[in-house]
Amino acid sequence: MAIKKADSITVFQLILLSMTxxxxxxxxxxxxxxxxxxxxxxxxxxxVSLFFVLLWIPLLFFIHKKTKQxxxxxxxxxxxxxxxxxxxxFIVILYLTIMAGVTLRETITWVNITxxxxxxxxxxxxCFALVCWTLAGTSLRTLSIVNIxxxxxxxxxxxxxxxxxxxxxxLSLLMPFLEHGFTPVLKGTVYQCSGMxxxxxxxxxxxxxxxxxxxxxLIITAVILxxxxxxxxxxxxxxxxPVEASKQRFPPYEEWGLASLGxxxxxxDFLSIYQWLSGAFIRISLFLLLIREYLPFKQKQKWFLLxxxxxxxxxxxxxxxxxxxxxxxxxxILPFTLWFFLGLSVFLGLLAAIFERKVWRPNNDI
Numbered sequence: 001m002a003i004k005k006a007d008s009i010t011v012f013q014l015i016l017l018s019m020t021x022x023x024x025x026x027x028x029x030x031x032x033x034x035x036x037x038x039x040x041x042x043x044x045x046x047x048v049s050l051f052f053v054l055l056w057i058p059l060l061f062f063i064h065k066k067t068k069q070x071x072x073x074x075x076x077x078x079x080x081x082x083x084x085x086x087x088x089x090f091i092v093i094l095y096l097t098i099m100a101g102v103t104l105r106e107t108i109t110w111v112n113i114t115x116x117x118x119x120x121x122x123x124x125x126x127c128f129a130l131v132c133w134t135l136a137g138t139s140l141r142t143l144s145i146v147n148i149x150x151x152x153x154x155x156x157x158x159x160x161x162x163x164x165x166x167x168x169x170x171l172s173l174l175m176p177f178l179e180h181g182f183t184p185v186l187k188g189t190v191y192q193c194s195g196m197x198x199x200x201x202x203x204x205x206x207x208x209x210x211x212x213x214x215x216x217x218l219i220i221t222a223v224i225l226x227x228x229x230x231x232x233x234x235x236x237x238x239x240x241x242p243v244e245a246s247k248q249r250f251p252p253y254e255e256w257g258l259a260s261l262g263x264x265x266x267x268x269d270f271l272s273i274y275q276w277l278s279g280a281f282i283r284i285s286l287f288l289l290l291i292r293e294y295l296p297f298k299q300k301q302k303w304f305l306l307x308x309x310x311x312x313x314x315x316x317x318x319x320x321x322x323x324x325x326x327x328x329x330x331x332x333i334l335p336f337t338l339w340f341f342l343g344l345s346v347f348l349g350l351l352a353a354i355f356e357r358k359v360w361r362p363n364n365d366i
Contacts, residue, residue, distance in 0.1 A: 007209045009297040014145040014202060019228070020151050021286045024279035026195040026229040033330040034233060038188035040174055040242040043234050045188030048150050049063055050226045052189065055197045056342070057218045059349050064203055066352035073294055076348070079355045086296045088344075093291050095340060097308055100287040101315025102333060104129060105325065107280040108316060110250055115273065124314045132281060133309050136288030137302045140208050143285055150278040157271050162231065164259045168365050169238045191330075196225060200345055204290055207218040249322075273305050284312070 009017075034042040067075045077085035109123040116124065135143060178185070199221060202213060236251035241257060245251050253276065256269035291308055292301045318325070 004020055007139045007141050008208055009141055011209050011211055011213055011217050013148070014205060014209055014213075015131075015217060015224075016281070017144055017147050017286065018202060019224055020154065021283040022198045022201070022225055023193060023228045024103070024276075024283050025198065025233055026192070026225050028194050028250065028276070028279070029103070029329075030229070030334065031167070031233055031236065032246075032249065032326070033100075033191045033334060034188050034229075034247045035236065035242065035251065036330070037191065038184040039180065039238055039246065041175070041178055041180070041185050042237070042242075044177070044185045044206075046192050046226055046229045046233060046281040049189045049192035049196060049224065052193060053199070053222050054219070055198070056197075056345070057222060058223060059219055059345055060199060060203060060214045061213075061340055063345065063348045063352050064206055064327045067206070068207050069209065069212055071292050072204060073296075074346070076351060078358075079351055085199075089294045089296075092344070093294060093308075095137075095337075096287045097311050098315060098333070099337070100284045102229055103280055103283050103314045104312055104316035107276065109138055109322060110253065110276060112251065114253070115270075117166075121317055125313045126281070129284070129309050129313050129316075130296050132284040133283070135285040136292065136305060140205065140289060143282070143289060147282050148272065150282065153277050154278055157275050158231070160271075161256055161259050162235065164261070165235065165239060165255055168258050169235070171236045171238055173241050174234065190335050190338055192226075192229060194334040195229070195301075196222060197338050199225075199318055200341050201286075201346075202291065204294070206339060253308075261330075269302050280318050285359040 034045060073085055073089045076088070080088070104125055107128065108121055112119065112121065135146065145291045199218065202218070202221070232252035232255065235255050236245040236248070239245075239255060240248070240251070245254075248254050253269070253272050256272040258266050260266040261268065283310055288305055288308065292305055295304065297303055320328075340360060
């Protein structure tokens with residue numbers, strides 16, 4: 001209990017953390033696959049995805065209520081046994097490692113394209129990964145405090161680029177709606193849902209919150225994450241057109257190239273460096289912290305994270321072309337993220353429904 005008090009955060013801080021960590025994926029990583037799949041109707045994919053997520057959120061809330069804010073692995077081991085519980089979360093740790101590697105790959109690719117074209121990939125990846133490892137070795141509360149400071153300026157810069165680019169927005173580029181039917185829209189929901197399904201991370205950290213997560217907290221977080229996708233997605237389509245936007249590697253940051261302050265101050269796109277690096281910093285650090293939290297041993301965790309960090313860096317530096325990487329991201333990584341965490345939530349829900357019902361009834365009688 002003392003550990004929880006020393007390293008607990010409020011639910012509001014947890015929501016802010018998800019805005020940065022999950023928001024980077026929704027705001028940047030999935031935008032290009034979305035536009036390439038659904039074109040000018042990609043924003044409809046996001047809206048439809050929200051409908052699916054709102055149907056899924058009651059399952060998350062059900063798991064949260066049944067587990068009574070316990071550490072998920074400790075709770076699960078009561079019913080599955082220690083071996084199976086650790087094996088399941090070993091797979092979770094493995095997948096978190098892959099996702100951190102993907103985030104690092106996206107980050108160093110963008111940095112290399114944008115402002116450090118001659119700096120070796122390895123040096124970029126190693127330096128950034130070590131900074132994330134340093135933050136992950138502290139505590140969730142420290143991570144949350146750093147996130148609050150960074151997120152404030154991320155939001156300010158987001159509104160800045162949206163407002164300054166109003167002059168370039170052409171809403172007619174969103175029409176005609178459903179130009180190629182509803183099939184591309186449904187295909188696009190896979191990418192948006194692969195980001196939204198990361199809401200399960202709130203349950204991974206439920207034992208660290210001072211109060212329980214309310215149903216409306218999950219709804220609010222889902223709506224915020226949806227807005228974080230809709231904003232840059234529509235912006236890319238109405239500023240560049242669906243054809244040009246689909247050819248861009250990072251559409252949200254191409255929008256920064258248009259931003260200016262009046263007629264005399266241009267090239268303010270350097271501000272996007274802060275946005276991206278801050279988001280990636282928090283996201284990778286959170287993944288490392290989650291990995292540390294769900295390791296089955298407590299000794300020398302920080303040093304074991306160095307091994308994980310080596311794996312993350314290796315994933316980011318895979319010797320494949322960017323085109324091959326993008327195909328793998330769109331065809332394998334993002335869809336599998338959706339089905340993996342959706343399957344995990346269903347499994348946890350079934351455990352809660354079958355076993356916790358038996359535990360609750362005698363307690364209600366006392």
